[in-house]
Amino acid sequence: MFDVEKIRADFPILKRKINGHELVYLDSGATSQKPESVLRAMDDFYRNNNANIHRGVYDLSVESTKMVDEVREKVAKFIGGRAEEIIFTRNASESLNLVMYSWGKKNIKEGDVILVTRLEHHSNFVPWQVLCKEKGASFRVVEVDSEGRIDGSSLKRLTEDGKVKLFALTGASNAIGTLVDIKKMVELVKKNNPRVVVVLDASQMVPHMSMDVNKLPVDFVAFSGHKMLGPTGTGVLWGKKEVLLNMEPFMYGGDMISEVGLTETTWADLPNKFEAGTPDIAGIIGLGAAVDYLTNLGMGEVRTHEKELVEYALEKFKLLEDEDLVTVYGVKKSEERGGAIAFNVKGVHSHDVAQVLNNFGICVRSGQHCAAPLVTSFNVMSMVRATFYVYNTKSEIDYLVEKIKEVPKVFI
Ligand SMILES: Cc1ncc(COP(=O)(O)O)c(C=O)c1O
Numbered sequence: 005m006f007d008v009e010k011i012r013a014d015f016p017i018l019k020r021k022i023n024g025h026e027l028v029y030l031d032s033g034a035t036s037q038k039p040e041s042v043l044r045a046m047d048d049f050y051r052n053n054n055a056n057i058h059r060g061v062y063d064l065s066v067e068s069t070k071m072v073d074e075v076r077e078k079v080a081k082f083i084g085g086r087a088e089e090i091i092f093t094r095n096a097s098e099s100l101n102l103v104m105y106s107w108g109k110k111n112i113k114e115g116d117v118i119l120v121t122r123l124e125h126h127s128n129f130v131p132w133q134v135l136c137k138e139k140g141a142s143f144r145v146v147e148v149d150s151e152g153r154i155d156g157s158s159l160k161r162l163t164e165d166g167k168v169k170l171f172a173l174t175g176a177s178n179a180i181g182t183l184v185d186i187k188k189m190v191e192l193v194k195k196n197n198p199r200v201v202v203v204l205d206a207s208q209m210v211p212h213m214s215m216d217v218n219k220l221p222v223d224f225v226a227f228s229g230h231k232m233l234g235p236t237g238t239g240v241l242w243g244k245k246e247v248l249l250n251m252e253p254f255m256y257g258g259d260m261i262s263e264v265g266l267t268e269t270t271w272a273d274l275p276n277k278f279e280a281g282t283p284d285i286a287g288i289i290g291l292g293a294a295v296d297y298l299t300n301l302g303m304g305e306v307r308t309h310e311k312e313l314v315e316y317a318l319e320k321f322k323l324l325e326d327e328d329l330v331t332v333y334g335v336k337k338s339e340e341r342g343g344a345i346a347f348n349v350k351g352v353h354s355h356d357v358a359q360v361l362n363n364f365g366i367c368v369r370s371g372q373h374c375a376a377p378l379v380t381s382f383n384v385m386s387m388v389r390a391t392f393y394v395y396n397t398k399s400e401i402d403y404l405v406e407k408i409k410e411v412p413k414v415f416i
Contacts, residue, residue, distance in 0.1 A: 006301065006302075006305045006306075006308070006309050008309070008394075008395065008396075008397050011301070011394050011395050012395045012397075014039040014040050014041070014297075015037045015038070015039055015040070015395050016040060016043070017029070017037050017038075018037065018395060021365065022362065022365040022367070023362065023363050023364070023365055024365075025364050025365025025366075026365055027365055027367070028364075028365055028366040028367065028400045028403055028404065029367050029395070029396075030366060030367055030368050030390040030391060030392065030396065030400070030404065031367045031368060031369050031389075031390075031391060032211075032231065032343075032391050032392065032393035032396075033178050033208065033231070033344055033369065033373075033389065033391030034231075034369055034391070035228075035230045035231055035236060036211065036230065036231050036232060036233050036393055037233070037393075037395065038233055038234070038235065038290070038294070039233055039293075039294075039297050041293045041296070041297055042233055042234060042235065042290045042291075042293045042294050042297065043290075044293070045289050045290050045292065045293035046235060046286045046287070046289060046290040046293075049068075049071070049285070049286045049289045050286055053067050053068055053071065054068070054285075054286075055067070055068045056068065056282055056285070057069040057072050057282075057283070057285060058259055058276075068285055071285075071288075071289055071292075072092075072283070072285060072288050072289070073087070074292065075288050075289060075291060075292035075295070076090050076092070076275070078292050078295045078296070079240055079291070079292075079295060080242075082210075082295050082298075082299065083210060083215050083216065083217050083225065083242060084215070084216035084217045084218045084219070085217045085218075085225075085242045086245065087275075088245065088273070088274040088275055089242050089243055089244065089245050089248065089274065089275065090240060090241075090242055090275060091240070091241040091242075091243065091248075091275045091278045091279060092238070092239070092240060092275075092279060092283050092284075092288055093238075093239040093240065093241055094237055094238070094239055094284070095228045095229075095230065095236075095237070095238070095239035096125075096127055096205065096207040096226045096227050096228040096239050097127040097239075098239055099224075099226035099227070099239050099240060099241035100127050100128055100131055100172075100203065100205065100226045100241075101127075101131050101254075102241055102254045102278060103203055103224050103226070103241065103243070104131040104132065104134075104135050105254050106251040106252050106253065106254045106278070107201065107224075107247070107251050108131075108132075108135045108170070109135070109138075109139075109252075110251070110252060111169065111170075111201070112135055112136070112139045112141050112169060112170065113139060113141070114139060114140035114141065115140070115141065115142075115167065116139070116141040116142070116167060116168075116169040116170075117141065117142045117143075117144055117162075117165075117167040117168045117169060118132045118135065118136050118141055118142070118143055118144070118168075118169065118170045118171075118172065119144050119145075119146060119159075119162060119163065119168045119170070119171045119172070119193065119200075120132055120143070120144070120145055120146070120171075120172045120173070121145065121146040121148070121154050121159075121173050121174070121184075121189075122145055122146065122147055122148045122377050122378050122381055123148055123152065123154060123173075123174050123177045123179075123182060123184065123375070123378055124172065124173070124174050124205065124375065124377070124378070125174065125178050125179075125205060125207065125373075125374050125375055126374040126375065126376070127205070127207075127374065128172050128173075128174060128203070128205040128226075129172075129377065132170070132172055141169075142167070144162045144168075145377065146158050146159045146162055147381075148182075148378065148381060151182075151334060151335045151336065152177065152180045152182045152333065152334045152335060152378070152382075153182055153335060153340070154173075154182075154184060154185075154189055156188075156192060159189065159192050159193065160192060163192065163193050163195070163196050163197055164196055165196070166196040166197055167197070168193060168196075168197040168200050169197075169199075169200065169201065170200065170201050170202075170203065171189075171190065171193045171197075171200050171201070171202045171203070172202075172203040172205070173186070173189060173190075173202070173203075173204060173205070174204075174205040174206075174207075174208070175204055175205065175206045175208065175209040176206075176208035176209050176212070176342040177208070177334075177342075177344070177375070177378065178207065178208050178344070178373055178374070178375060179344075179346055179372075179373040179374075179375040179378050179379055179387065179389060180333050180334035180335075180344065180346045180378065180387075180389075181314070181334050181335070181341040181342045181343070181344030181345065181346070182334060182335055182340065182341065182342075183339075183340050183341060183342055186204065186220055186221070186222070187220065187221060190202050190220075190221040190222065191221070194221070201223045201224075201247070202221060202222040202223050202224070203222070203223065203224045203226070204220065204222040204224065204225045204226070205226050205227075206225045206226065206227045207226065207227045207228050207231060208231070208342055208344075209227070209342075210225075210227040210232055210240075211227070211231045211232035211233070211298075211393070212303075212306060212307060212310055212342055212343060212393075213303055213304075213306065213307040213342075214303035214304055214307070215303075217242055223243065223244050223247050224241060224242065224243045224244075224247070225240075225241070225242040225243075226239070226240070226241050226242075227239065227240055228240075229287070229288075229290075229291040229294065232291075232294055232295075232298060233294035233297055233298060233394075234287070234290050234291035234293075234294035234295075235284075235286075235287045235290040235291065235294075236287075237284040237287045238284060238287040238288060238290070238291045241278075245274065248274055248275075248277075248278070249274065251278075253271055253277050253278060253280065254278050254280070255280040255281070256269075256280055257280040257281050258280060258281055258282075259272070259276055259279060259280060259281060259282075260272050260276055260277050260278065260279060260280040298394075301394060306394055309394060310342065310343035310392050310393070310394075311338050311339070311343075312398075313343055313392040313396055313397075313398065313401065314338050314341050314342070314343050314344070314345060314392060315338040316398050316401055317345045317390070317392070317401045317404075318332070318336065318338060318341075318345065320401060320402070320405045321345060321347060321405070323405075324347075324405060324408060324409075328350065329349060329350060329408070329409065329412065330347045330348060330349050330350065330408065331347060331348050331350065332345065332346070332347045333346045333347065333348075333382050333387060334346055343391055343392035343393065343396075344389060344390070344391045344392070345389070345390050345391075346373075346387045346388065346389045347387065347388055347389075347390075348384060348386075348387055348388060349388070349408060349411045349412065350412075351412070351415070352411055352412065352415045353370075353386065354370035354371060354386040354387055354388045355370045355371065355386070356411075356414075356415060357370060357388045357408070357411050358370035358388055360407070360410065360411045360414050360415075361388075361404070361407055361408070361411075364403075364407045364410075366403070366404055366407060368388055368389060368390045368404075369388070369389045369391070370386060370387070370388050370389070371386045371387075372385075372386055372387075373387065373389055390404060
């Protein structure tokens with residue numbers, strides 16, 4: 005049974021007061037809060053096991069190495085991959101940059117096309133834009149419809165000439181919550197570009213729903229550990245083994261080598277080839293505890309909970325729209341939406357809205373959500389965004405809606 009009150013008790017920060025009010029944290033899309041078990045796992049590691057990995061034959065180092073290996077297995081199982089295909093990074097941005105540097109620089113040539121969508125977070129947009137400029141390749145952006153779904157006709161038009169070498173798409177929009185039909189989009193691209201390499205930004209998927217990389221027509225999957233109850237400084241790149249094997253390292257140095265000579269060096273096997281230097285060992289251990297926590301909850305249950313919340317929020321926000329108080333962006337059906345709701349209060353800048361809500365203890369994000377091409381396509385400069393996670397409740401949504409009604413009283 006999904007017991008939100010029990011879950012909330014696991015998150016020490018939720019006891020905090022902000023401006024005299026109970027904390028209502030609605031910014032898990034940016035980073036999630038961390039349960040006691042994650043905090044404890046990291047603390048225990050530093051107190052009882054701390055040593056560098058892969059470097060020592062003494063017990064502590066062997067233990068640390070084993071702990072990191074176990075987390076790799078756990079993460080692999082969580083998304084359906086193999087441990088050797090899991091590369092630990094600092095965040096999703098680093099995972100995507102790894103693909104850009106290691107795969108992109110070698111394989112993208114003048115005249116090729118990289119296809120992205122307007123739904124992308126800057127981290128799955130800018131690296132490809134930069135690579136295209138450097139290589140003389142074309143950067144094409146698939147449009148979205150008025151509700152923020154990927155526009156199939158734009159996608160067909162941009163892929164007809166068969167020049168698309170890489171397709172980078174998100175599984176869920178961080179800004180407006182659209183859930184993407186990944187299989188359908190990739191199939192459409194593959195029709196005329198059968199050898200296209202697909203990079204999936206799953207930063208807003210892996211924390212929120214069950215996922216099996218084997219069932220998706222993708223070559224790479226990037227996500228952050230810190231958005232899935234894990235610590236900051238952790239991210240993951242999954243890549244298909246056969247693709248990873250043909251890639252050059254991302255960074256050079258310790259741990260990623262096999263043999264070093266005075267003139268030549270050979271690389272370590274997967275995944276170490278892509279993990280130069282000392283990783284965030286305690287962070288990875290914390291990430292392992294986060295995976296355990298989510299696994300115990302059940303990812304199906306997590307999705308159901310968030311879907312119920314977003315459905316409830318859409319209903320409540322519809323009433324605010326009927327009162328002509330707010331504009332809500334994005335798809336209207338909860339089946340097509342992750343746990344995010346983006347809106348503006350009419351006549352008030354998003355930062356001002358967030359500031360007033362903060363006075364009541366509510367944390368929401370305001371601005372362009374690292375998705376400027378998407379946000380501005382709605383003819384606005386910014387939006388307010390509330391994102392939900394396992395510890396959020398319907399009564400928090402009621403409180404949010406109640407306090408949104410206060411905003412115009414301050415500014416208008
Ligand atoms: C969809 C999406 N992609 C990429 C990122 C970048 O994640 P990170 O900040 O962990 O690099 C985010 C973060 O908000 C995101 O929501």
